[in-house]
């Protein structure tokens with residue numbers, strides 16, 4: 001122990017790290033002058049220098065760490081530097097960065113940030129950077145890195161005093177730039193990081209000493225040193241390493257690449273994004289293909305139109321290409337249905353099978369191709385690296401309204417499914433930002449809503465269906481932004497936290513990864529059909545069939561007899577009066593079938609309307625009446641609370657789609673639902689906006705931790721859905737009148 005002066009003097013330990021030749025030792029010498037102590041790091045021959053400075057009422061001990069390019073524990077130097085930061089926990093870590101070599105030097109900075117702590121980023125060799133013509137927005141850099149930035153010229157002693165001032169400010173906690181931040185790794189990796197982190201958390205001792213996120217990332221990188229430490233210190237080691245193995249295998253399979261490479265790529269992506277924002281350069285350091293593409297795709301002017309175009313393309317493909325396999329599945333179901341219908345005698349069981357199960361589940365099953373295509377497109381966007389650009393481009397827009405690009409990532413994920421999207425907000429550290437992002441996420445139209453859109457838009461908008469669907473997704477985004485803005489101004493006042501939008505290098509997606517992503521979604525969808533949608537359809541069938549005893553307004557048996565008598569009579573008359581009656585007779589039989597069908601439909605409508613569900617439907621009818629929906633649509637919306645696909649199943653059951661010869665629910669809707677294009681659009685708007693599903697509510701409950709926000713989300717979404725659907729109906733009618 002070195003006892004210096006009055007022992008009550010406040011002490012600070014500051015470690016100095018950085019790449020070799022960044023000028024670390026030079027800065028260290030400038031800081032400490034001659035008061036240095038040279039020794040060796042415990043047991044090894046690497047030199048350890050310490051220097052002590054009295055400044056601003058503090059005794060500051062500076063430790064010159066060995067120069068390293070990274071913190072991967074490949075070399076002795078790296079292990080020493082890392083262990084010092086991990087175990088000794090210096091009060092402040094000073095990262096010396098060669099300003100003329102930003103990209104490479106920031107790689108270490110990113111790794112330091114991940115380990116956690118309080119940082120000062122020193123941009124040394126400021127003179128060299130200036131000569132190169134580099135202009136660095138240090139304010140922004142500091143904000144995004146989460147620590148103050150100081151420019152120095154080590155060999156001329158420039159900036160040293162500012163650095164000393166910062167050491168004290170950072171230590172005292174008065175430096176406003178100091179902030180803890182995460183490096184985001186993209187959905188696929190983030191998911192695995194979280195899985196590992198959950199296991200690491202179990203060890204309270206470990207998680208109170210180290211950043212669990214950092215440990216998890218390191219484990220996924222297969223960092224031997226961290227593994228060894230964990231093995232020595234944790235009783236949960238087996239559970240953790242089991243998860244690590246599973247996660248690493250999964251990542252390898254999806255990307256056909258080592259996870260450590262992916263992680264490195266993402267870190268460089270983080271740096272690319274950072275530089276894109278902070279570096280105004282006259283002469284480009286290194287222009288590679290990724291940067292060239294980025295010049296176009298993240299361009300300030302055309303970036304957003306390009307993004308809109310890609311999303312438009314995505315929904316066009318989803319709808320137009322999806323129509324073919326959809327037709328095949330539909331024919332197969334019809335074929336099966338007719339077979340069953342001929343084999344089985346009329347019974348409750350047959351009704352359950354045809355009206356309930358096939359009408360409900362089958363109605364949803366035909367949308368599998370659309371959903372697969374949607375995920376195909378999303379996965380291509382993600383795997384090529386375009387998704388990160390989308391978030392980058394939107395970042396500026398989001399900032400204008402008090403949110404940031406990180407929220408937009410979760411919004412884009414919401415296009416797939418709101419549940420993982422809401423869970424993905426965990427990477428937002430600011431609680432307000434997080435709540436806000438969670439609350440607006442359901443407005444992002446998930447893939448479960450797609451079947452409803454395809455069905456209804458297909459029925460009422462023909463060739464324009466793709467555009468109508470696209471408009472709904474667009475409306476969802478616009479609403480999310482507006483509502484986000486509103487909430488930010490009212491409930492969640494305050495600034496959003498700045499952060500880096502990473503730009504990982506572009507990759508050509510592997511077929512394997514795309515197929516795996518599609519399969520994962522298909523599996524979830526199929527599982528949902530076999531569980532929620534199946535049970536839902538059966539319940540709806542039950543409610544729409546019972547009670548069995550009905551009072552009819554007309555004697556249907558008698559009506560059928562009358563129709564038969566009339567047509568049979570006419571046919572007989574025809575046979576007697578004319579020789580050439582074959583054509584005429586065929587026409588008459590067809591008309592007869594038509595008339596009988598009409599009676600059958602009327603009867604079943606009356607039956608449904610006297611069933612439990614009809615009774616419920618009539619109770620809620622007034623609520624939906626101003627929107628132009630019949631009670632059937634109303635019931636479908638209510639059952640859609642469970643999951644959005646159920647809206648389609650319910651309509652299928654309520655309109656007896658399974659029993660139709662032609663079988664096409666969309667035709668039935670168009671011809672017999674009483675909806676018009678205007679009210680149909682209002683219906684879709686309602687579906688877009690109101691609560692997506694029970695699973696989403698559960699996710700909101702879990703992530704916000706309170707029922708309060710869960711109920712709030714239900715309330716605001718239903719209100720908004722109703723009001724906007726109403727506006728659509730009114731405005732649509734006004735328009736129709738004017739033009």
Ligand code: GDP
Nearest residue numbers: 020021022023024025026124125126153154155
């Ligand atoms: P270390 O490996 O990080 O400890 O780097 P050194 O401190 O040994 O410095 C490497 C070389 O860079 C030395 O020749 C220094 O004189 C020089 N140097 C350090 N800081 C600056 C600076 O700000 N500007 C310029 N032009 N040279 C510097």
Ligand code: MG
Nearest residue numbers: 024025026067
């Ligand atoms: Mg040195």
